[in-house]
Amino acid sequence: MNTIKHLALSIALAFSGQVLADAADGLPRVKVGLVAPPQVHAHEQVAPKEPRVVQFRLVIEEKKMVIDDQGTTLQAMTFNGSMPGPTMVVHEGDFVELTLVNPASNSMPHNIDLHAATGALGGAALTLVSPGQEAVLRFKADRTGTFVYHCAPEGMVAWHVLAGMSGTLMVLPREGLKDPAGNSLHYDRAYTIGESDLYIPKDKDGKYKDYSTLLDSYADSRETMRGLIPSHVVFNGRVGALTGKNALTANVGESVLFIHSQANRDSRPHLIGGHGDWVWETGKFDNPPLKNLETWFVRGGSAGVALYTFRQPGVYAYLNHNLIEAEMGAAGHIVVEGEWDDELMMQVKAPGPITSQE
Ligand SMILES: [Cu+2]
Numbered sequence: 154m155n156t157i158k159h160l161a162l163s164i165a166l167a168f169s170g171q172v173l174a175d176a177a178d179g180l181p182r183v184k185v186g187l188v189a190p191p192q193v194h195a196h197e198q199v200a201p202k203e204p205r206v207v208q209f210r211l212v213i214e215e216k217k218m219v220i221d222d223q224g225t226t227l228q229a230m231t232f233n234g235s236m237p238g239p240t241m242v243v244h245e246g247d248f249v250e251l252t253l254v255n256p257a258s259n260s261m262p263h264n265i266d267l268h269a270a271t272g273a274l275g276g277a278a279l280t281l282v283s284p285g286q287e288a289v290l291r292f293k294a295d296r297t298g299t300f301v302y303h304c305a306p307e308g309m310v311a312w313h314v315l316a317g318m319s320g321t322l323m324v325l326p327r328e329g330l331k332d333p334a335g336n337s338l339h340y341d342r343a344y345t346i347g348e349s350d351l352y353i354p355k356d357k358d359g360k361y362k363d364y365s366t367l368l369d370s371y372a373d374s375r376e377t378m379r380g381l382i383p384s385h386v387v388f389n390g391r392v393g394a395l396t397g398k399n400a401l402t403a404n405v406g407e408s409v410l411f412i413h414s415q416a417n418r419d420s421r422p423h424l425i426g427g428h429g430d431w432v433w434e435t436g437k438f439d440n441p442p443l444k445n446l447e448t449w450f451v452r453g454g455s456a457g458v459a460l461y462t463f464r465q466p467g468v469y470a471y472l473n474h475n476l477i478e479a480e481m482g483a484a485g486h487i488v489v490e491g492e493w494d495d496e497l498m499m500q501v502k503a504p505g506p507i508t509s510q511e
Pocket residue numbers: 230262263264304305306313318
């Protein structure tokens with residue numbers, strides 16, 4: 154009798170497990186290849202009716218990176234080798250199925266806390282992988298917005314995040330973005346700007362230290378971080394990552410979505426010569442966007458979004474309008490091509506001798 158009861162119970166358990174798994178398993182599956190920021194992988198803005206299981210793969214890479222033109226180095230930890238990690242895009246109601254790979258060549262355990270996910274420390278408790286391991290996490294994208302993800306190993310969260318392990322996951326509304334009146338908003342390009350505050354230790358002569366291994370850099374880095382004064386504040390991993398030949402590009406008339414993440418500290422994005430036509434400061438699309446902002450606020454541990462349609466050609470600067478931090482590296486360029494509009498602005502007189510009378 155007991156055996157039969159046990160058998161019935163295990164069949165019931167197996168069956169209920171099957172039913173739970175079917176919530177996602179019956180859906181179409183798509184594998185998305187990720188690209189390094191500032192680019193965002195190709196994606197639809199308006200989703201098909203039926204939710205999907207969207208599969209991503211993140212490979213953790215520990216490596217030394219150069220973070221400025223002076224050759225200063227950071228013993229970095231990264232998702233997919235870039236800082237920040239790649240932006241992942243899904244739609245509300247989709248399931249995210251994420252494979253997190255920690256190759257045997259790494260030296261540390263890592264995991265991932267996705268602010269978009271619900272339960273188990275954002276997935277961190279289910280994804281702690283030692284070198285040579287991988288884990289697969291599935292979660293439902295049950296709310297819209299741009300959300301930070303980051304590594305979060307117990308006792309070392311700040312170090313791993315500040316060494317490069319953060320990124321953004323964007324959950325779009327199925328019907329795409331809307332203005333407060335419900336009109337559709339479309340973007341022609343999306344760019345990811347991941348801002349980081351870096352804390353590179355100095356030697357007794359005031360020179361930035363260079364470490365031969367990640368573990369060697371730990372004690373000094375931790376102490377420098379706790380001083381709360383960054384040595385660099387950068388976009389996309391290094392001073393100049395988005396300036397000069399690395400500048401972002403757009404054309405007059407194009408709408409550009411700027412996704413700005415800061416996993417640790419507040420920022421104040423500003424587009425010199427332009428505006429934020431529509432800004433979701435908190436990044437959460439269920440809240441109506443703010444209109445015509447000059448500077449917006451991104452809370453540490455979040456990703457904000459601004460949409461702007463370029464109306465003039467030229468070189469725009471996109472920076473953190475804490476100007477000290479901009480000079481420390483938190484600045485990028487957007488080179489915009491197209492026709493100049495004299496009505497919006499014109500130079501009535503070029504700089505020259507003073508000839509005007511009151
Ligand atoms: Cu980590």
